[in-house]
Amino acid sequence: MTTIISGYVNQHHLRMTRDPGCTCEYCELRELFVDNLDGDELDIVCTGKVERDYVQGASIIKEGTQIREFSYLKSGLVKLLRTDTSGKEQIISIAKPMDYVSLLSVFSNQRYNYSVVALEDSVTCSLKMEEVRSLINDNGRLALNLLSKMSRMTDKLILDSLQIRVKHLRGRVAYLLLYFSEDVYSSDEFDLPLSRKEMAEYVGMTTENVIRTLSEFRKDGILKIYGKTIQIANMDSLKSIAEFG
Amino acid sequence: MTTIISGYVNQHHLRMTRDPGCTCEYCELRELFVDNLDGDELDIVCTGKVERDYVQGASIIKEGTQIREFSYLKSGLVKLLRTDTSGKEQIISIAKPMDYVSLLSVFSNQRYNYSVVALEDSVTCSLKMEEVRSLINDNGRLALNLLSKMSRMTDKLILDSLQIRVKHLRGRVAYLLLYFSEDVYSSDEFDLPLSRKEMAEYVGMTTENVIRTLSEFRKDGILKIYGKTIQIANMDSLKSIAEFG
DNA sequence: CGCGGCTTTGATGTTCATCAAGTAAAGTGG
DNA sequence: CCACTTTACTTGATGAACATCAAAGCCGCG
Numbered sequence: 161m162t163t164i165i166s167g168y169v170n171q172h173h174l175r176m177t178r179d180p181g182c183t184c185e186y187c188e189l190r191e192l193f194v195d196n197l198d199g200d201e202l203d204i205v206c207t208g209k210v211e212r213d214y215v216q217g218a219s220i221i222k223e224g225t226q227i228r229e230f231s232y233l234k235s236g237l238v239k240l241l242r243t244d245t246s247g248k249e250q251i252i253s254i255a256k257p258m259d260y261v262s263l264l265s266v267f268s269n270q271r272y273n274y275s276v277v278a279l280e281d282s283v284t285c286s287l288k289m290e291e292v293r294s295l296i297n298d299n300g301r302l303a304l305n306l307l308s309k310m311s312r313m314t315d316k317l318i319l320d321s322l323q324i325r326v327k328h329l330r331g332r333v334a335y336l337l338l339y340f341s342e343d344v345y346s347s348d349e350f351d352l353p354l355s356r357k358e359m360a361e362y363v364g365m366t367t368e369n370v371i372r373t374l375s376e377f378r379k380d381g382i383l384k385i386y387g388k389t390i391q392i393a394n395m396d397s398l399k400s401i402a403e404f405g
Numbered sequence: 406m407t408t409i410i411s412g413y414v415n416q417h418h419l420r421m422t423r424d425p426g427c428t429c430e431y432c433e434l435r436e437l438f439v440d441n442l443d444g445d446e447l448d449i450v451c452t453g454k455v456e457r458d459y460v461q462g463a464s465i466i467k468e469g470t471q472i473r474e475f476s477y478l479k480s481g482l483v484k485l486l487r488t489d490t491s492g493k494e495q496i497i498s499i500a501k502p503m504d505y506v507s508l509l510s511v512f513s514n515q516r517y518n519y520s521v522v523a524l525e526d527s528v529t530c531s532l533k534m535e536e537v538r539s540l541i542n543d544n545g546r547l548a549l550n551l552l553s554k555m556s557r558m559t560d561k562l563i564l565d566s567l568q569i570r571v572k573h574l575r576g577r578v579a580y581l582l583l584y585f586s587e588d589v590y591s592s593d594e595f596d597l598p599l600s601r602k603e604m605a606e607y608v609g610m611t612t613e614n615v616i617r618t619l620s621e622f623r624k625d626g627i628l629k630i631y632g633k634t635i636q637i638a639n640m641d642s643l644k645s646i647a648e649f650g
Numbered sequence: 651c652g653c654g655g656c657t658t659t660g661a662t663g664t665t666c667a668t669c670a671a672g673t674a675a676a677g678t679g680g
Numbered sequence: 681c682c683a684c685t686t687t688a689c690t691t692g693a694t695g696a697a698c699a700t701c702a703a704a705g706c707c708g709c710g
Contacts, residue, residue: 242564242567244567244568244571245568245571245648245649246571246649248571250567250570250571252563252567264556264559264560264563265556265560266556267549267552267553267555267556268553268556268557268560269557269560273560273564293549296545296548296549296552297545297546297548297549298545299545300541300542300543300544300545300548301542303541303542303545303548303549303552304512304538304541304542304548306552307512307541307548307551307552307555308512308513310512310552310555310556310559311509311510311511311512311513311555312513312514314509314555314559314563315509315510315513315514315518317563318497318509318559318562318563318566319487319518321563321566321567321570322487322489322495322497322566323489323490325495325566325570325609326489326490326491326493326495326609328697328698329697329698355656355657356656356657356658357655357656357657364570364571365698365699366698366699366700367656367657368657368658368659368698368699368700369697369698369699371657371658371659372658372659375658375659387657403490404490404491573665573666574665574666600688600689601688601689601690602687602688602689610666610667611666611667611668612688612689613666613667613668613689613690613691614665614666614667616689616690616691617666617690617691620690620691632675632689651710652709652710653708653709653710654707654708654709655706655707655708655709656705656706656707656708657704657705657706657707658703658704658705658706659702659703659704659705660701660702660703660704661700661701661702662699662700662701662702663698663699663700663701664697664698664699664700665696665697665698665699666695666696666697666698667694667695667696667697668693668694668695668696669692669693669694669695670691670692670693670694671690671691671692672689672690672691672692673688673689673690673691674687674688674689674690675686675687675688675689676685676686676687676688677684677685677686677687678683678684678685678686679682679683679684679685680681680682680683680684
């Protein structure tokens with residue numbers, strides 16, 4: 161039932177769709193908005209929302225641009241990153257569906273202080289900020305849900321960041337591999353959605369040392385590595401390293 | 406007008422007061438609650454709120470205890486800390502008045518996953534969570550204000566944490582000293598509210614190396630140090646180290 | 651085919667943690 | 681109030697973790 165109202169395709173192969181028949185009530189992500197809204201409010205969401213497709217590598221949000229929408233991820237995988245004072249890129253977080261893309265800044269700043277890039281082909285769903293503000297203003301249950309959701313997301317982000325700071329390189333890399341294995345792909349074999357360089361940007365170390373650590377894991381029989389494909393051969397060791405390394 | 410209804414004094418010299426005449430509308434912190442509330446709602450805040458006094462070193466919130474209240478800091482200075490996986494304490498943040506004490510977890514978790522301790526004599530003001538939830542549910546303007554405030558706080562926390570990660574020890578210590586000088590005491594001479602060990606817990610390094618760095622700054626003529634009293638002798642150097650170190 | 655970016659390994663130096671030892675300060679009990 | 685214990689602070693020496701520099705192989709792409 162989804163019709164393409166804008167066939168516009170830019171260098172990133174972006175596609176925008178609207179949804180006149182409104183399939184929002186069947187959306188996997190309805191828990192937040194739809195379940196808390198009545199008929200009229202639901203209409204605002206249905207007619208106001210915009211879905212966008214992004215191919216792997218496409219830029220979804222650019223640091224410094226104005227915040228006009230409240231977006232979240234319907235499918236795919238994205239990275240949040242920022243440019244640090246010395247000009248290097250730093251990955252803040254990786255978000256999968258159900259995680260907000262707009263979790264930071266949306267209700268505080270005028271502009272994004274981070275960028276979002278698609279790690280896999282991804283689909284976002286966005287509402288205009290004024291519409292979201294108006295819905296929150298009129299609907300207390302939605303407001304509480306949103307507070308709760310935001311609080312959970314930022315809590316996790318902060319605790320992850322604190323945990324990673326006390327770990328050594330081996331522990332950080334193990335932690336990251338386990339994240340993909342358990343939270344994203346639910347498998348002990350998967351294709352890394354990050355380059356070695358991106359892994360380094362995420363764990364806050366150099367590319368060379370990330371590679372060295374992966375090689376060590378391979379030599380120790382913990383991993384089997386075929387380019388970007390990773391197979392975890394010794395899950396217990398990896399978990400132990402992630403926790404105590 | 407403030408009467409002590411509970412003269413209870415524990416080992417931390419805690420004092421609880423209620424405020425029957427309601428001075429909330431004159432509170433320096435009214436911007437959040439009072440300005441967004443009408444008469445009846447204001448009554449809930451006035452009669453429901455509880456102020457508590459804590460002496461330096463007193464425990465305000467203990468990690469793992471149940472969250473029953475929404476609190477913020479009226480005066481003083483506090484540290485937020487948690488116990489990391491290896492059992493060591495890690496300082497998450499330092500909060501001064503206008504910063505929430507309850508910024509993390511309150512709307513997501515059942516229990517605190519961090520502790521709060523008074524670095525200076527402090528006063529908190531608390532409302533029951535149910536009352537806050539009910540107010541948010543009924544008052545959209547309050548909800549939006551709260552979202553905005555929370556978002557600003559967590560944004561700052563996350564960005565600080567990311568920035569500190571790319572800096573070396575000298576940069577981190579300089580950053581911390583500038584925080585006290587500029588944001589807390591508005592002076593280039595002040596008494597450090599943290600021990601050397603606490604500074605280490607905050608910047609994520611060892612006590613010895615924090616001391617070494619302070620000594621270096623002293624030898625380089627950037628600081629004058631008299632025990633806990635710090636005088637910044639060369640502000641430009643310190644700022645430069647904080648940014649590029 | 652050749653260029654640029656990503657990946658990998660090795661050699662070297664820097665930053666930082668750890669261990670050790672000593673001094674100063676602050677609390678504790680008689 | 682003093683002897684005692686504990687805790688905070690300080691400096692030095694050593695080794696581990698990590699960054700940096702260098703060089704070479706790989707791969708995709710125009």
